[in-house]
Amino acid sequence: MTQDLATWLDHAHVDDSVFELRPDYRALLVAAEDLRPGPSDDTSEKLLAHAEEEARLRLAGTAPEELAHVAAWRAAFRAFGAKPQRTRTSVEALLRRAADGLPRVDRLTDAYNAVSVAHTAPLGGEDIDRYTGPLRLVRATGEEAFETMSAGEPAVEHPAPGEVVWRDDAGVTCRRWNWRQCVRTRLTESTTRAVFVIDALDPLTDDDVLAVGTALVDALRATSPGVRTRTRLLARGRD
Template sequence: MSTSASHPGTTLEDWLAQATVAPEITALRPDYRALLIVAEGLVPGPSDEVSERLLAGAERTVTERYAEGSYEDDPHVLAWRDAFKAAGMKPKRTRPSADALLRRVPAGLPRINRLTDIYNAVSIAHAVPLGGEDLDHYRGVPRLARAVGDEEFVTTAGGEPVVESPEPGEPVWRDDLGVTCRRWNWRQCTRTQLTLSTTRAFFVLDALGAMDDAALAAAGDALVRGLVEASPGARTATRLVAA
């Protein structure tokens, strides 16, 4: 079995098994579940025919689904807005990631790179917050907790790298070096972002009660299918973390 670069000698399955969701997160939302997926043997690169077909198809699906209404009435979108409010965040100023993507569908989503486009396609098609990280830039194991407020979050402002800190109590994903995603699923750091050289990745699909386990599994399966289609021979491992 392949090993994790962040923990040499540790299989991907063992690495996933060490991921944690803190009790204060499940106390905030007992219905929260995280579907964690790692993939290796990925073929990185700019947006291409495969990623364009998947993302354009997802955009059509969303347009058809909400033809008689609005994505803003989607039960899972509403549930995530409630979760952000409960955690002390303003969901219209810092939107849950699926919410932010769905509102951009009418104008067309930006094409970023083939791996990011693939997971964005799954996110909008299934109305699920979904983020991807470069596993080779991860250090230690992933954990979701409420921030103390002194953690480091590496991002950019005005095109320049800056280091910020989350608000105390803010739900954050982190590793040994700092915060990898702020406000549950709002913004990812630059240190672990997927790039044109990423060959191993870690994905998080965030679900609340409005998305049942079967629907969450279907979203995870769609992501795996897309990754394997774009990278034949890619290997994946999956773990569901629930309260």
């Protein structure tokens, strides 16, 4: 995939069926190039340590599902048939790990995980150059391919009919809105161009979502000096 970031973002799309499920849904896409991938380092460690402290202060004895934005996502998952006790949103899963320490994966993943936890918003990152065609959010037919790993071996799964999934022309890139990313487009230590998806529901406002985007760009600049970014907000009536 060799398109420039602006052109690639212009073709991203959220299907009307998703907005019918949650009219308040918004996705802020942050596309970045000239990233500097690599293993976790001092910079990503500081970002994660700050996020862990923010999570401890925000939770302070409160269960993650009692936070307003996490509760909204639990309701959204139930609306398409998922059970949030079994398949938690990405941000809830991270918040549940914050007290004992967030995972250290690699410097790019660490950066976006830190922003996700600090701002209580689901956030994922994927390698743009591994995409085939545009990114779009749809309700699945159940026939789409989802490349994953099972017992250490490559495997192909299929989403449930009606499940909310991100996909491209080759198949599903993320199941259950923001639950699990596929193997094909995940970030690696050779990724230099990526798209980051910030998912939002009420009570987060547009300004709140844009603030998360700003925090993400700041984190990317800290880990990748010289990074170049473009953003696009997808929302009902503005897609």
